[in-house]
Amino acid sequence: MTNPISVAIVGLGTVGTGVAKLLLQHADRLKTRSGRDIQLRRAVCRDLSKPREIELPDGVLTDNWRTVLEDDDVSVVVQLVGGTTTAREMMIAFLKAGKNVVTANKALLCEHGEELFQLAREHDCTIAFEAAVAGGIPIIAAIGQSMTANQIRSIEAILNGTSNYILTEMLSQGRTYEDALKQAQELGYAEADPTMDVDGTDAAQKLTILARLAFGTTVSLDEFPRQGIDSVALADLQYAAELGYRIKLLGVAKVVDGHLEMHVQPTLVKQDRPVAQADGAFNIIAVDGDAVGRTWYTGPGAGQMPTASAVVADLVDTVAGRTRLTFPLLDLWGERTPLPVQAPDEITSRYFLRFSMEDRPHVFAEIADILGRNGISLASIMQHEASESKTQAGSRPMVPVVVMTHRTTRGRMQAAEREFQQLNTLQPPWILLPVAD
Template identity: 35%
Template sequence: MKPVKVGLLGLGTVGTGVVRIVQGHQEDLQSQVGSPIQIDKILVQNKAKSRSLAIDHDKLTEDAWEIINDPDIDVIVEVMGGIEHTKAYILEALAQGKSVVTANKDLMALHGPEILEQARENNCDVLYEASVAGGIPIIRTLVEGFSSDRILKIMGIVNGTTNYILSKMSREGASYEDVLKEAQQLGYAEADPTSDVEGLDAARKMTILSTLGFRVNVALEDVAVQGISSVSKEDILYAKRLGYEVKLLGIAERQDDQISVSVQPTMVKASHPLAAVNGVFNAVYVHGEAVGETMFYGAGAGELPTATSVVSDLVAAIKNKKLGVGGRQGAMVYKEKKLKSDEQISSKYFILLHVADRAGVLARITQVFAEYEVSLESVLQQPNPHIQEAEIIIITHDANKAAIRKVLDSFGSLDVIRRIKSMYRVEG
């Protein structure tokens, strides 16, 4: 039987995992696609470097174009990372009729639509399961499992670093700074943690998930992003006392034809399945019209989970090619994008205020909420002896984002309010 020939771009930890799985599970893989799978050429930075992997030296090359332009190669697996160069390789590979499997979330978040369009035009696939929540088959589930359903909401814990930090703050009552430092020492957070803790990594993944879920080209700049660096241990303590956990949630919602996508620290009701997702784990919660509530939980990263996802995509790409149904995924983004305005984005909010401890304060505050038609679910006032002020904790009913902003603006001119200590979106 004629083997399927694969070109591999990158031989780091994930690339090595891919080679190991393809070599070690040849029989299983062959039974799935109907012919042998052969990794024919591998792009490396340095051919001379010694490697732990038993691999034919002739297969290595330092020239990506040698792989892209090889007419014998059927599928490209891209696990080298990078944006501009990598994009050029992938676009040309697709132009030559090669399907592509990639683990590159940055590339797909930034240039996904262009790449998928190129794939569609050439009847090829670009599959990228490993780019979001490495060990969870969430993209396949959104595309195949929900193909006959209509997705209403996607909520994701899609960044392991921030979930590790928030879980540990919650469990141990530790401060953000202390836990971040420890996470850096353990290798769970990078030396420059900005991309993770400011929510950018999560936003890229939500771009990908919401594009797939809603069949609309969501761009990174459509996502309202807020990170976790301002989350205090006191906030988490309050949340717990009220029956919530604080999580960095990506939230994508659709109502009729309008969508909104955001990433922010959110209070999640303890009884919601997302509240129990701790440590470096990822989870994606999907609400479909037919299927109802579902959630997919697992490792967000790691060499083997990621390589396993890449190989599953490789199998799917080969199957589609042989069936003559390649390039359909790109075509699935067919709806016009209509973003909700702040007036249309509705949710519950938690607000913690420090106020002067005297009569009539609560009345003045609740009056502001009434003015902007924000109704309240619960209000708790208590003295705080440490600061010689009172604390007021408010949870609103569903309110729109614009009204909440107006309420907070009005608080600025209310002298009885010493400070707006914190505010969180509330879910579940």
């Protein structure tokens, strides 16, 4: 156990650089906690001439990932390449070569996890992936190890820091969505192309990994509702606040009547709940187990050093041999009978609707009639007075109206929406968001 362990970092971007910093600047700390000297032998990048935040030892930097594959001394690969094409090719090659892998690539695990986990077992290797979900929050270890005495009953989580930052800025600073997104990009919270963050894809990919781990069910992204924050306006956040709620991009996976209900959507959450109080770029995950009850895990869900912290924790576990003990037992893509996924139309919730409607008699009656015909009961209606001075001559003023419903199915709400489209008294677009219990 005194021989050093040689590792390679493949992908020397923001997180890879953070991992290299920890390995080089805190070698003594990591040796104490792993029992071995951890030596950075290779660091693979795309551009050798690019300036870097850290000075690497001579001979470490390369632009050819196959040098890692061919180096028998490298036993652990920290793979931080994004995407699912080249990253998959690399991962397969490393596993077939008998190298253990640490990764932060949630998209790769979401799309090809079953194949890769099986390959790792066939070649007596391990895959560690704490950093793939919720950055520096140790949620994989919590669900996969610490809560093994429990049957998980539900997961409720904010899993995308970019969206959470944007929603927080909109409400606290009175910004539009566009202004808050621009601010997030300037601060480095959002990419130049923020699509996967703001349309819910990133959070959905992370939720599928947690669902596999907690419930043993493999769910594809097209099997459950996914809605982003790009349709949420400042007015929605303000109306929700008037009603005592915060709007959060919430990922939910829970067991309901023997089925696994899953969805990622902007959701109204009571403002006194811990999930509602997680602001800025922070993530939070509430996990309910049948023995322990409800537990919460919160912290930075992205960023160089929080994510690097999770990567290096996995690396230390792999070097110390802990991953080899737990990986064969990790039932992420295992033998459990999977729960059937709840059909999206059958998911039940209360709903928040915001309309812009013509201020004339019987409009409320038309809305109530459509909802009633679809078996949907109204809980409350809120209308703010329109400014008639802004109304064009000869036209009726448009007024904002917010409706809260009692619990109903998603299918019934969608049927009502189709009828709303036929009303010439409503000005599109309108907003339809679920309300968390």
